[in-house]
Amino acid sequence: MHNFDIKKKSITIAGRELSLETGRMAKQANGAVFMVIGGTSLLATATCSKDANMELDFFPLTVDYIEKMYAAGKIPGGFIKREAKPSVNATLNARLIDRAIRPLFPDGFRNNVHIVITVLSYDGENDPGIMALTATAAALGISDIPFHGPVAGVSVGIINDEIEIYPTIEQMTQSKLDLAVAGTETSIVMIESGASEISEEMMLEATYKGHEEIKKINRFLKEFIAEAGKEKLEIELDIIPKNILETIQNEFGREISSAAHLLGKLERYEAFDNLKARTLEFFKEKMTPEEFEISQKHIKSGYENTLRKFVREAILFDNHRVDGRTMDEIRPITCEVDILPRVHGSALFTRGETQSLGTVTVGVGSDEQIIDGLETEYKKTYFLHYNFPPFSVGEAGGLRPPGRRELGHGALAERALMPVIPDKSKFPYTIRIVSEILESNGSSSMATVCSGTLALMAAGVPIKKPVAGIANGLILEGDKFVVLTDIMGLEDHLGDMDFKVTGTDEGITAMQMDIKIEGITKEIMTIALAKAKTARLYILDQIKKTINTTRKELSPFAPRIEVISIPTDKIGELIGPGGKMIKRIIEETGVQINIDDDGSVSVASTSREAMDNAIEIIHAIVDVPTVGKIYEGVVFRIESYGVFVKFMSGFKDGMVHISNIHTSRVSRIEDFIKIGDKVKVQLMGIDKGKISLSMKGIEGNPEPPKQSSKNRENKEEN
Numbered sequence: 001m002h003n004f005d006i007k008k009k010s011i012t013i014a015g016r017e018l019s020l021e022t023g024r025m026a027k028q029a030n031g032a033v034f035m036v037i038g039g040t041s042l043l044a045t046a047t048c049s050k051d052a053n054m055e056l057d058f059f060p061l062t063v064d065y066i067e068k069m070y071a072a073g074k075i076p077g078g079f080i081k082r083e084a085k086p087s088v089n090a091t092l093n094a095r096l097i098d099r100a101i102r103p104l105f106p107d108g109f110r111n112n113v114h115i116v117i118t119v120l121s122y123d124g125e126n127d128p129g130i131m132a133l134t135a136t137a138a139a140l141g142i143s144d145i146p147f148h149g150p151v152a153g154v155s156v157g158i159i160n161d162e163i164e165i166y167p168t169i170e171q172m173t174q175s176k177l178d179l180a181v182a183g184t185e186t187s188i189v190m191i192e193s194g195a196s197e198i199s200e201e202m203m204l205e206a207t208y209k210g211h212e213e214i215k216k217i218n219r220f221l222k223e224f225i226a227e228a229g230k231e232k233l234e235i236e237l238d239i240i241p242k243n244i245l246e247t248i249q250n251e252f253g254r255e256i257s258s259a260a261h262l263l264g265k266l267e268r269y270e271a272f273d274n275l276k277a278r279t280l281e282f283f284k285e286k287m288t289p290e291e292f293e294i295s296q297k298h299i300k301s302g303y304e305n306t307l308r309k310f311v312r313e314a315i316l317f318d319n320h321r322v323d324g325r326t327m328d329e330i331r332p333i334t335c336e337v338d339i340l341p342r343v344h345g346s347a348l349f350t351r352g353e354t355q356s357l358g359t360v361t362v363g364v365g366s367d368e369q370i371i372d373g374l375e376t377e378y379k380k381t382y383f384l385h386y387n388f389p390p391f392s393v394g395e396a397g398g399l400r401p402p403g404r405r406e407l408g409h410g411a412l413a414e415r416a417l418m419p420v421i422p423d424k425s426k427f428p429y430t431i432r433i434v435s436e437i438l439e440s441n442g443s444s445s446m447a448t449v450c451s452g453t454l455a456l457m458a459a460g461v462p463i464k465k466p467v468a469g470i471a472n473g474l475i476l477e478g479d480k481f482v483v484l485t486d487i488m489g490l491e492d493h494l495g496d497m498d499f500k501v502t503g504t505d506e507g508i509t510a511m512q513m514d515i516k517i518e519g520i521t522k523e524i525m526t527i528a529l530a531k532a533k534t535a536r537l538y539i540l541d542q543i544k545k546t547i548n549t550t551r552k553e554l555s556p557f558a559p560r561i562e563v564i565s566i567p568t569d570k571i572g573e574l575i576g577p578g579g580k581m582i583k584r585i586i587e588e589t590g591v592q593i594n595i596d597d598d599g600s601v602s603v604a605s606t607s608r609e610a611m612d613n614a615i616e617i618i619h620a621i622v623d624v625p626t627v628g629k630i631y632e633g634v635v636f637r638i639e640s641y642g643v644f645v646k647f648m649s650g651f652k653d654g655m656v657h658i659s660n661i662h663t664s665r666v667s668r669i670e671d672f673i674k675i676g677d678k679v680k681v682q683l684m685g686i687d688k689g690k691i692s693l694s695m696k697g698i699e700g701n702p703e704p705p706k707q708s709s710k711n712r713e714n715k716e717e718n
Contacts, residue, residue, distance in 0.1 A: 009220070268322065312475050319482075633645040
């Protein structure tokens with residue numbers, strides 16, 4: 001029997017119990033916490049390498065979020081029947097946690113840190129994604145890993161115009177806001193949200209109401225850490241020697257400052273590279289080969305530190321940005337549509353040296369994306385993909401599958417446009433947007449939102465309103481700060497905040513905030529939101545000057561879709577054994593067909609004639625023939641007592657008795673009716689599945705041969 005030293009503590013959040021436990025599971029990790037809310041549970045572990053990797057010039061943090069399908073009572077699909085690579089949702093959750101905790105590790109920390117969050121059970125009500133952030137902070141807090149926490153996260157919704165903390169999954173389906181916010185006891189450190197055109201004031205209120213709950217959780221975490229925490233490791237920090245830093249500033253400071261004022265990105269970066277090379281050469285001449293080998297990394301870091309210092313001071317104290325703009329000036333914008341022939345919709349959005357080529361493709365039901373995770377499997381009829389090739393920043397790198405950055409930027413842009421995408425009932429198409437980043441100098445995700453809006457309107461997708469996005473930044477030193485509008489790449493790299501806001505002229509549709517410091521104030525966020533709104537409205541005006549409304553017609557190369565409804569008990573009949581019937585219709589007409597469980601049948605084709613033909617066949621299969629109605633048919637069998645006719649595109653057949661073929665008496669049917677003849681028949685009745693038809697008195701049907709006068713006289717004599 002194991003003698004577990006279990007520490008357990010609970011708190012009530014939004015009417016639900018949140019419990020943390022340590023000492024029973026994963027005891028060999030530096031820190032491990034088992035967290036439970038309702039029927040959702042997860043295990044967060046934090047491990048750290050014993051030695052620092054001083055060859056690195058960054059903090060080597062890795063966060064993995066693992067969804068185990070057994071957590072939701074599911075067996076993985078595929079041949080091997082086990083979890084493979086993380087889902088997009090899992091990757092985005094891992095990225096969210098990384099963004100929240102990374103600023104809270106000590107500067108110069110070079111030990112490898114690995115966070116693993118494993119979802120062990122899922123009740124369909126409590127979101128493990130936002131739970132994972134608090135569990136991670138608890139695991140780091142009780143571990144011996146240096147960490148300036150704790151930090152906690154909550155989700156916030158607006159349901160029936162009321163702000164709700166930690167809403168359930170079901171409640172979130174009715175919410176106007178999907179907000180994940182993380183913070184310490186004193187400030188906000190990370191925001192990720194999507195919204196249905198809410199105001200800046202409402203977004204701010206929801207964020208800080210969430211922060212009030214975060215403060216409570218952080219106090220709870222401190223108590224838990226005090227009871228279960230280990231003594232922190234004594235670690236070696238990678239600090240730039242003071243003499244190296246002072247030498248770089250004295251010898252090259254003025255030249256670095258001048259290079260930072262060059263307006264072109266490529267010219268500016270070339271000057272930076274040349275100065276870095278000269279700085280290294282300067283120290284190489286002053287040092288022995290052994291000293292230079294040891295100090296080379298610190299010299300490079302010292303150069304970056306000096307560059308950061310001069311760029312930030314110029315902005316903060318001289319109101320001078322590196323490209324000469326004012327603090328709130330937006331870079332030149334060019335909006336273009338119909339860039340590409342044949343595609344369903346295309347647009348090129350250029351802002352400064354950032355450029356996104358947006359394309360829209362409209363598809364049919366079979367093009368929907370199937371999402372299979374812990375949630376019940378569902379289909380997406382709208383999705384956005386973001387690509388960031390190396391040539392966009394002038395690099396000669398290899399093309400690789402989308403990484404966490406691409407997935408994160410794509411998810412933000414997808415969320416930003418979601419509120420204006422038309423309902424499937426009004427626009428029964430699958431919509432795919434692709435953003436190809438052709439140039440990048442800051443805020444390519446916001447350029448994606450703008451190119452996506454332009455491409456949707458050009459494609460004829462009836463979006464509710466145009467959406468635009470902007471990224472703002474922050475330079476903060478002590479109590480003095482400046483919020484920058486439309487940050488470029490260097491300002492993002494050397495600044496303290498990346499604050500992205502998207503929306504229509506009515507309100508916010510998405511917001512994301514990442515910081516490199518330990519938190520920002522409500523005052524800073526209020527200013528950033530106000531500046532983002534002004535910039536957004538300006539960009540929306542530029543979009544509307546290019547294309548002010550959605551086009552009335554789809555591209556001639558896009559499929560047309562018509563939706564008809566059939567009885568649900570006829571779905572199997574339409575599909576046929578092994579899909580035989582539906583395949584036959586597709587092969588004969590060339591259309592695409594999608595059948596939903598509610599009996600909605602979408603027929604898509606670029607040909608109106610083919611679509612009408614397919615719809616006629618579908619009706620022929622599923623419709624019940626109407627008594628008294630006249631149909632066109634084809635004779636396929638002749639007997640002495642009548643003819644058999646296929647009608648309703650050949651999917652129904654019945655018999656015309658000889659007495660109902662013509663108004664006059666018929667003795668030999670074969671005298672005037674042949675197999676393959678087209679005839680018109682009236683449905684007389686249906687008895688036990690057998691259909692009775694009549695041709696009598698219907699114009700256009702074959703006529704029996706007229707008898708000669710001699711034949712008539714002979715009959716009369718007889």
